[in-house]
Every structure is written in structure tokens, then in C-alpha cells.
Amino acid sequence: MSACLIVGAAPAPPSRRVSVVSLLSLSSLSLLSLASVRPFVALAALTCAAWARAGGQPAAPRPTPASATAPLPPLDSLTPARILARLQEAAVRTSPALAAGRANLAAARARARASGFAAPLSLSTGVSETPNGKLEQGNLTLQIGRAFFTGPRLRAERAVAAVEVQAADAALAAAERQVRARVLRAAVRAAAAQLVARRLASEDLLLSGGEDGVRSRFAVGEARYVDVLRVRTERLRVQSERSAALADARAARATLGGVLGGEEVSRTQLAATLDSLASATLADAWRHLLPADHASDSLRADVVAGSGDVQLAASAVARAEAEGALAAAARRPQVEAYGGLQRIGQANNGPTLGPSLGLTVSLPFTAREANRRGAAASEQATLAAAATRAATLATVRARVEAAAERYAAARERLAVFDAALLRGARDERESALATYRTGGLSLLELVDFERALARAEIDRLRALTDAVDAWADLASGGDADDPTHTTPTAPERR
Numbered sequence: 001m002s003a004c005l006i007v008g009a010a011p012a013p014p015s016r017r018v019s020v021v022s023l024l025s026l027s028s029l030s031l032l033s034l035a036s037v038r039p040f041v042a043l044a045a046l047t048c049a050a051w052a053r054a055g056g057q058p059a060a061p062r063p064t065p066a067s068a069t070a071p072l073p074p075l076d077s078l079t080p081a082r083i084l085a086r087l088q089e090a091a092v093r094t095s096p097a098l099a100a101g102r103a104n105l106a107a108a109r110a111r112a113r114a115s116g117f118a119a120p121l122s123l124s125t126g127v128s129e130t131p132n133g134k135l136e137q138g139n140l141t142l143q144i145g146r147a148f149f150t151g152p153r154l155r156a157e158r159a160v161a162a163v164e165v166q167a168a169d170a171a172l173a174a175a176e177r178q179v180r181a182r183v184l185r186a187a188v189r190a191a192a193a194q195l196v197a198r199r200l201a202s203e204d205l206l207l208s209g210g211e212d213g214v215r216s217r218f219a220v221g222e223a224r225y226v227d228v229l230r231v232r233t234e235r236l237r238v239q240s241e242r243s244a245a246l247a248d249a250r251a252a253r254a255t256l257g258g259v260l261g262g263e264e265v266s267r268t269q270l271a272a273t274l275d276s277l278a279s280a281t282l283a284d285a286w287r288h289l290l291p292a293d294h295a296s297d298s299l300r301a302d303v304v305a306g307s308g309d310v311q312l313a314a315s316a317v318a319r320a321e322a323e324g325a326l327a328a329a330a331r332r333p334q335v336e337a338y339g340g341l342q343r344i345g346q347a348n349n350g351p352t353l354g355p356s357l358g359l360t361v362s363l364p365f366t367a368r369e370a371n372r373r374g375a376a377a378s379e380q381a382t383l384a385a386a387a388t389r390a391a392t393l394a395t396v397r398a399r400v401e402a403a404a405e406r407y408a409a410a411r412e413r414l415a416v417f418d419a420a421l422l423r424g425a426r427d428e429r430e431s432a433l434a435t436y437r438t439g440g441l442s443l444l445e446l447v448d449f450e451r452a453l454a455r456a457e458i459d460r461l462r463a464l465t466d467a468v469d470a471w472a473d474l475a476s477g478g479d480a481d482d483p484t485h486t487t488p489t490a491p492e493r494r
Contacts, residue, residue, distance in 0.1 A: 080285045083277045084187055087256070091183045094261040098179060101172035108161075108168040116158035121146050124338065129345075141356050143340030149332075156326035163322050167315035174308020174477060181472035182259045188468040190252035191278035192461040193245045198278075200242035203454050206433075207235045210443050227443065234447055286414050286464050290407075290471050299474070300400055307396045307477035313389035320385040324378030331371045334362040396477075403473035410467030417460040 092098060122145045130138030211231045217223035257270055304310065338358035345351045364371055432449055435441045 080277060080279070080282055081289055083273060084184060084289070087187055087260070087273065088180045088183045091179050091260050092176060095179050095259060096261055097175055098172070101168075101175045105165070105168040105172050108165045112158070112161035112165050115161040116154045118150060118154070119147055122336075137345040137351075139345060140343040141340065142342075143338040143356055143358060145336055145338035145358070145360075148335045148337060152332065153326065153329035156322060156329045159322040160319065160326055163315055163319040166318065167312060170308055170311035170315055174311070177308065177476045179259055181476035183256060184475070185469055185472045186252045186256040186259065187274065187277060188282075189465055190249050190256060190274050191282055192465050193249035193252060194274065194278040195282065195461055196458050197242050197245040197249060199454055199457055200238050200245060203450055204235060204238045204242065206450055207231055207238060207447065210447065211235065214443055230444065231447065234451070283417075283460055283464055286467065290411065290467055292411075300404055303400050303474055303477055304393070304397050307400075309392050309477075310389070310396050313385075313392040317382065317385040317389050320378075320382040324375075324382055327374055327378050331364050331374065333364060334360075336360040400474065403470050407467060407470035407474060410463055410470055413463040414460070414467060417456070417463060 124141075124143045124145065126141045128139045128141070211228070214223050214227050214231055218225060218228050253270065253274060256274075257267065260270070336359075338356070338360070340356045342354050342356035343351050344354060432441065432446060
């Protein structure tokens, strides 16, 4: 069975002519099925059907546009990357969440520096054996004491403080990854939504001119009223989708401003930055912005190990162990020694002075049941923390695997849109418009072509957004879902 691919139509009798617009509409629509199980079968079926409707005569070959076969023109690939990197660095500097995380880390380090020191000396005094309430004739004792054998308890205190520093550090690193991911996601989403709105505005401008023309032809009886209604409803659909795209852009811009800190970054500056990012090269720069899918496969284990949720769960296990060691040190015998002077009052010869020594030892065996239950509670807390770490590890691993698969699928969709077919359809747009102006194409054929081409270009931008969302999930270490990560609200194009 032979396959056919029609890219144009040579002059032919009106009954046997295949319009350029209808064929290019089929070509643009076929882009949407290239990622399916049998992509090229759908494309061949559509184009061969059009060839059959033309009477079985193949169109005369036309030279393929140079842009359809030549490599992409030189692209300043660093421009979008630099803009995103600048936004991420600004967010790291000005984010209120990161400022709070740095403050928590500084407090934890201060507590760690203040822990593990020996307790201060204690001073005690007392009077005994006072005849008839005469204090000057009683025995007065003045002692200074301190605790001994406190090494295990002090080491346990330092271990608990070190674990708190580790947890605060892990929380700050996870928060920074989340901030960078949110900036990447929100910035690309805002820029893509702006590009979608611009594309729909261009389509609306074309339909506006077409509406004026078809109304003029209807006034002289050369067009049907249904054609007027068709163009009007098409404009309503385009304007509705454009409004939804603008709403998405504003929402993403507000999210980005919240991450950056509204007081530090002006709206004008942020809008100018996003306008620069929303350039015509954004969709073409995805290979430079997003690492290859095989790189994400090799990084899955590292992403899971470096996840903030996993590190915090590991810190919880270490904290439970350190607190268990601290509790065990508290159940050991506590020794405290005293030394000082004692004045012994005597009625006949006057008072005399002498040394005074003392020793205090706690007896843990007298609270055996309490100690046993305390040890069991510490062990159970450690086991619970270990179970939580295992559950967190499994959850993060599944989340990373899902994000990696979504990322690979999104890259495949973007690769489909990089095919020469879309670039060729874009190049034929001006020739189709010229053919329409000369009366060689009907307005409805032009509308169908414009809708198919716009759908392909907008779906390409949505594929870019999906890829960025998946990569942001990977870059954030598979941590808990970003509350700003929402599904785009733009209506599905029919």
C-alpha cells in the first residue's frame, strides 16, 4: 500500500482542485495525533483522503520551504535561561519563606552552640542546733556543689541540638528548591499564557476582517447568513479563550510576585521581565531550558535521596534516637558532691570552724517500673520515626517516578511539535491569506486552517508548560506538592 503526503496543489480544474488551506489544516491537525500509538497512519489517512477527493490526481510537486528542512536558525538560547535564573536568584534573596527558614536555621545553630555545657555550681547554706532559737550559738554550714559524671547527658544534649540544626538546614534547602521550582513554573506559565493570548488575538484580528468581508458579501447576496453566524461564533470562541489565557497569565504573575515578595519587586519590573520571557523563541528554547530525559533518569536516585521530605524524615529518626539517649542518660545515677565550711557554735569556748563535705547520689533502681516504661517509650518513638521515614521514602520515590514519566512524555510531545510539518504550515499561512484575498479560497476554508494552526501552536505551548511542571517537580526533590501548582484553566480547544 502506498502512502501519500500532499503539501500543496497545482492549478487544476475547479472540480478537481484541492485547496491549500484544507490540506494544511489536515497537516496541522495531524500534529496532534503524532504522539499517539500510530501517528503516521493517521497523517497518511487524512492526506490520502484529500488526494482521493481531488480525483485521484496527485498535485504537482512544489519546492519545500527552506525553513521546513533546514535546522532551526541560531537561537540565543541563553536569553530565556538567563531571565529564569535571574528570577530564581531574586526569589532566593527576597522570598519571605526563605527569610523565615534562615531565621530558624540561625536559631537552631544558636541553640546548638549554647548546649552541652556543664551546669553551674550550686551554693547551699543551713543552720542547725540552735539552743533556745539563738542563731549565733547554732551550727552554720556553707557549701558549694557541682554534678559529676555528666558526660553522657551533655553529649546527648549536643546530639539533640545537632539534629535540630540538621533538620532546619534540610528544611531551608527544601524550601529553596521549592521556591526555585515555583518561580520556574509560574514564570513559564505566565509567559506561555501571554503567548497564547497573543496568538488568539492574531486569530481574532483575522476573523474580524473576515467578518466585515462576509457581511459585505451578505448585503449584496453573495454569502449566506449562516456564514455570518459561523464567523461570529468563531470570534466569540476565540475571545473567550483569549480571556481565559489572560486570566491564567495574571494568576501566574500574581503567584510569582508572591514568591518574590511583593514589597521587594515592583509590578512594573516583573511585568517587563515576563514580557521579555514571553518572546517568540520561548517555545523553541525548551531543549536549552530543560535537561534531556535520560538525565532525569540518571538523577532519580539522587533526587529521592536529596528530597527535603526524606531528609526531614531522617532527621526525625535521628532526633528520636538522640532524645532516647538523653532520656537514658537521665535514668543513670546522678552524682553531686558538696564541699565547704561549717561553724560549730559552743556555749563555753565559743564557735569553731571546720570543713564540710557531702555527696548526693540518685537511686534509679527505686523507680524501676518508671524507667522501664520510659525506655520502652523511647524505643517505640524511634520505631515510629523509622516507619515514617520508610513511608516518606516510598511516597517520594513514587512521586519522583511519576514526575519523571510525565517529564519524558512532555518532552516527546515537544519533539513532535519540532517537526518540519508545523514550520511548513506556518510558512504557508501568508500564501493562504494571499489566496483568500484574491478569491481563490473561501472564508470558511481559511477559518478552518487558522483554527487548526492556532490549535497546534497553542498545544505546543501547553506541552512546554507540562514539561516545565514535571521538571519543577523533579527539581524540587519530589517534596510535597506545591500549593501553587494548579491545572491550567484555559478551556480545551475543540
